[in-house]
Amino acid sequence: MDDDDTLLEDLRRRIAASPFHAGFGISVEHAAAGDVRLGWEARADHRNLQGLVHGGILATLVDIAMGLAIRTIVGPSRRHVTIDLGVHYLRPARPGRLEAAGAVVRVGSQVGFAEGSVTDATGRLLVRASGTYSVTQERTDGATD
Amino acid sequence: MDDDDTLLEDLRRRIAASPFHAGFGISVEHAAAGDVRLGWEARADHRNLQGLVHGGILATLVDIAMGLAIRTIVGPSRRHVTIDLGVHYLRPARPGRLEAAGAVVRVGSQVGFAEGSVTDATGRLLVRASGTYSVTQERTDGATD
Amino acid sequence: MDDDDTLLEDLRRRIAASPFHAGFGISVEHAAAGDVRLGWEARADHRNLQGLVHGGILATLVDIAMGLAIRTIVGPSRRHVTIDLGVHYLRPARPGRLEAAGAVVRVGSQVGFAEGSVTDATGRLLVRASGTYSVTQERTDGATD
Amino acid sequence: MDDDDTLLEDLRRRIAASPFHAGFGISVEHAAAGDVRLGWEARADHRNLQGLVHGGILATLVDIAMGLAIRTIVGPSRRHVTIDLGVHYLRPARPGRLEAAGAVVRVGSQVGFAEGSVTDATGRLLVRASGTYSVTQERTDGATD
Numbered sequence: 001m002d003d004d005d006t007l008l009e010d011l012r013r014r015i016a017a018s019p020f021h022a023g024f025g026i027s028v029e030h031a032a033a034g035d036v037r038l039g040w041e042a043r044a045d046h047r048n049l050q051g052l053v054h055g056g057i058l059a060t061l062v063d064i065a066m067g068l069a070i071r072t073i074v075g076p077s078r079r080h081v082t083i084d085l086g087v088h089y090l091r092p093a094r095p096g097r098l099e100a101a102g103a104v105v106r107v108g109s110q111v112g113f114a115e116g117s118v119t120d121a122t123g124r125l126l127v128r129a130s131g132t133y134s135v136t137q138e139r140t141d142g143a144t145d
Numbered sequence: 146m147d148d149d150d151t152l153l154e155d156l157r158r159r160i161a162a163s164p165f166h167a168g169f170g171i172s173v174e175h176a177a178a179g180d181v182r183l184g185w186e187a188r189a190d191h192r193n194l195q196g197l198v199h200g201g202i203l204a205t206l207v208d209i210a211m212g213l214a215i216r217t218i219v220g221p222s223r224r225h226v227t228i229d230l231g232v233h234y235l236r237p238a239r240p241g242r243l244e245a246a247g248a249v250v251r252v253g254s255q256v257g258f259a260e261g262s263v264t265d266a267t268g269r270l271l272v273r274a275s276g277t278y279s280v281t282q283e284r285t286d287g288a289t290d
Numbered sequence: 291m292d293d294d295d296t297l298l299e300d301l302r303r304r305i306a307a308s309p310f311h312a313g314f315g316i317s318v319e320h321a322a323a324g325d326v327r328l329g330w331e332a333r334a335d336h337r338n339l340q341g342l343v344h345g346g347i348l349a350t351l352v353d354i355a356m357g358l359a360i361r362t363i364v365g366p367s368r369r370h371v372t373i374d375l376g377v378h379y380l381r382p383a384r385p386g387r388l389e390a391a392g393a394v395v396r397v398g399s400q401v402g403f404a405e406g407s408v409t410d411a412t413g414r415l416l417v418r419a420s421g422t423y424s425v426t427q428e429r430t431d432g433a434t435d
Numbered sequence: 436m437d438d439d440d441t442l443l444e445d446l447r448r449r450i451a452a453s454p455f456h457a458g459f460g461i462s463v464e465h466a467a468a469g470d471v472r473l474g475w476e477a478r479a480d481h482r483n484l485q486g487l488v489h490g491g492i493l494a495t496l497v498d499i500a501m502g503l504a505i506r507t508i509v510g511p512s513r514r515h516v517t518i519d520l521g522v523h524y525l526r527p528a529r530p531g532r533l534e535a536a537g538a539v540v541r542v543g544s545q546v547g548f549a550e551g552s553v554t555d556a557t558g559r560l561l562v563r564a565s566g567t568y569s570v571t572q573e574r575t576d577g578a579t580d
Contacts, residue, residue: 018194049163060201308484346495
């Protein structure tokens, strides 16, 4: 059975190997089966005209957390693709330390469901989100449908 | 009545003044009342481990298009905040030229609704999205609720 | 190639054979490949405490329209199951004649996407919705997972 | 401070006074501030052609649970209207006893957020949902916009 450290190492390796994730600057702080927690620093250049962190950035952050949570369940022989992302913005986010959590609700034979949150350094809930994922056997021919 | 050029100028000025939007690198290609079209170049560093453009980036792009479409309707005395963003991923996106469209469905006294799309250079539909926005009178005290 | 009348007959037969649909009281007014339009009468007993048609009823109506639109594309050998339903309520609905439209956005090998609307007798848009469907080969063993 | 019994009585009175809710046949089993649990019996005539409870019915059930949860927070002087309903279908539902839960995530000055679930008699999670609500001061002029 997978333990936390194996999953944590696997997720960190994946993030380092992905150009987008590496550039985005997240750190994986916790990983268990179906459960992931990330740390991320919102910088001044993530602010919109109102001085708040842009909603697209928060959507990206929580999508990464949920996708990695799905990742801990599907195992190496299957891949997952986001088919649906829903994000509710509860409170404005300001630059500074944020935390994102992703939790698997269910992974079936073809479809996976996860939920996620973003909180600020004081623990205030800023975002709640849900994601639906298509889960397929890894293809060797590179086709994507 | 606003004409296209006035709206186009206003949106371009807003984008230039927002640290996040300026860094993201979009261009406003069309703007009419309730209707906005953006151009954006997905680069190699937007790819995930599978070589596809990360879904969070596409969510950001279509959220910007929808928010700017709402912007063309609410006028200078009101501000809008995203309360809900829903994104459906229809096909994988690869690095290259993308186009995002935002269209207002309705703006009421307190809530606005918009829909959006992302297409690739060949016109294939990659993303469909919807957004809900809280529309309020601009505050002068800087409070955000 | 399927023509309208064949699809129309197929959808009407399905509705008559489904206990829920038959009781709900919809009529299929138009059907083409990927495109369905339904008529439905909201009655006094569909009102909530505020005298408006309950949102769950409108969600049901637009889900039926979208599901039938998917049905026109998947053909007899595949079945579809709703995995995600998103409904935006633009304006309140009152008892009387309503119309619901469903349109397919894309049907892939495993997942289908549709969008839908509900309008009142004067053509005012009351609801916009999106649905995601899992599309699978019909099983003969009765299993659902 | 409101206690459970006062809230429970208020919700039961509201349900009895609403034509739609009374006909739908739910019972309020638990109510605390921000937290509601309902019981409901899915009957044979709620089945679709595949013998499963129609998704629109489950959307209605969870929307009622979330709306009542919002109701426990907004108090008598404010009314709430659903602006957005998102439903994820995790597993098929068969006729029999179902339970729906609604929980408030946040109620701000203008917008409220809730989440909900539907489970079957064995405790299996069938549906997860989220709702966004416009919260306004009760109007005395009967206007809805």
